[in-house]
Amino acid sequence: QSVLTQPPSVSAAPGQNVAISCSGGNSNIGTNDVSWYQQLPGTAPKLLISDNNKRPSGIPDRFSGSKSGASATLAVTGLQTGDEADYYCGTWDSSLSAVVFGGGTKLTVL
Amino acid sequence: QVHLQESGPAQLKSSETLSLTCRVSGTSIYSSNYYWGWVRQAPGRGLEYIASISYAGKTYYSPSLKSRVSISVDASKSQFSLRLASVTAADAAVYFCARLRYTHTVLMDWGQGALVTVSS
Numbered sequence: 001q002s003v004l005t006q007p008p009s010v011s012a013a014p015g016q017n018v019a020i021s022c023s024g025g026n027s028n029i030g031t032n033d034v035s036w037y038q039q040l041p042g043t044a045p046k047l048l049i050s051d052n053n054k055r056p057s058g059i060p061d062r063f064s065g066s067k068s069g070a071s072a073t074l075a076v077t078g079l080q081t082g083d084e085a086d087y088y089c090g091t092w093d094s095s096l097s098a099v100v101f102g103g104g105t106k107l108t109v110l
Numbered sequence: 111q112v113h114l115q116e117s118g119p120a121q122l123k124s125s126e127t128l129s130l131t132c133r134v135s136g137t138s139i140y141s142s143n144y145y146w147g148w149v150r151q152a153p154g155r156g157l158e159y160i161a162s163i164s165y166a167g168k169t170y171y172s173p174s175l176k177s178r179v180s181i182s183v184d185a186s187k188s189q190f191s192l193r194l195a196s197v198t199a200a201d202a203a204v205y206f207c208a209r210l211r212y213t214h215t216v217l218m219d220w221g222q223g224a225l226v227t228v229s230s
Contacts, residue, residue: 002156033215037157044206044220045149045157051216088157092214098172099147099159099214 003028004089006102013110016079020105022072022089028100030070032092036063039086039104048087049074081109112136114207114221124230128194132207132221139188140165145210146183146190149217150203158203162210163190170214202228 005023012018022034036049047056049065052072064075072089089102118130132146139146147162161171161181171179175194183190194201204223211218 032213035216037217044223045217046220047216047218050211050218056218090157090215090217096173097170099149099162099210099217101157101159104156 002103003093003096003100004091004102006087006089006105008103009106009108011108011110012079014079014081017075017077018079018107020074020076020087020089020107022074022102024070024072024091024100026070027095028070028091028093029067029072031094034065034067034072034089034091036065036072036074037088037090039088041085045088076107079109083107084109112209112219114209114219116205116207116221116224118224118226120225120227122197122226122228124198124228125196128197128201128205128226129191130205130207130224130226131189131191134188134190134209137209139183139185139190142166143212144218145170145212145214147208147210147217148181148192149206149208149220151206151223152200152203155203160192160194160205162214164212197228199228199230202226 037045038048039045052067053065093100113135145162148160178195180193207221208217209219
């Protein structure tokens with residue numbers, strides 16, 4: 001059971017928009033910045049969003065992040081078939097003194 | 111460009127000790143801005159943090175694995191290592207090494223992963 005809670009799956013048609021939620025508590029998201037990772041099938045995770053809403057170089061602006069209280073959201077606009085992947089949120093948990101992740105959300109582009 | 115490469119035995123038997131090494135290139139391991147860590151992913155499952163270490167040797171461990179895990183760094187060789195004792199089938203996974211920001215809120219770069227299987 002993951003410390004952070006994500007929906008197991010989301011889906012939408014190409015060109016549409018989706019949002020993936022990540023819910024935590026005061027000791028993790030409520031206190032620390034959130035990152036999001038994209039894992040394409042058979043590959044290592046890749047940093048998608050850091051510091052709640054910052055995109056590393058090379059990440060399209062179709063991907064955006066936000067945080068409010070103890071929850072965070074990853075938004076993807078203008079879906080493309082290449083966006084089909086698993087998405088994970090992660091942060092530091094100050095009580096556990098450990099990195100914590102969500103269980104992952106599988107994005108399907110119909 | 112930062113590159114991390116895992117290496118180590120791919121097959122273990124139950125009760126043996128898993129040993130993996132991550133070689134770092136493209137950046138200096140001697141930086142107080144970063145930690146170096148391990149994350150694993152069991153087949154069909156999500157990401158699980160294992161441990162992290164600074165170049166100076168300060169460590170953090172997952173509470174659920176702490177009793178069996180040891181992480182170490184050899185900065186002179188630009189590499190860090192993981193040891194997991196008394197493995198069982200539940201430890202079979204892909205093990206990723208990663209570069210973390212010192213705050214541990216960002217895993218900036220990842221290795222390609224090393225698949226470890228455990229037989230009884």
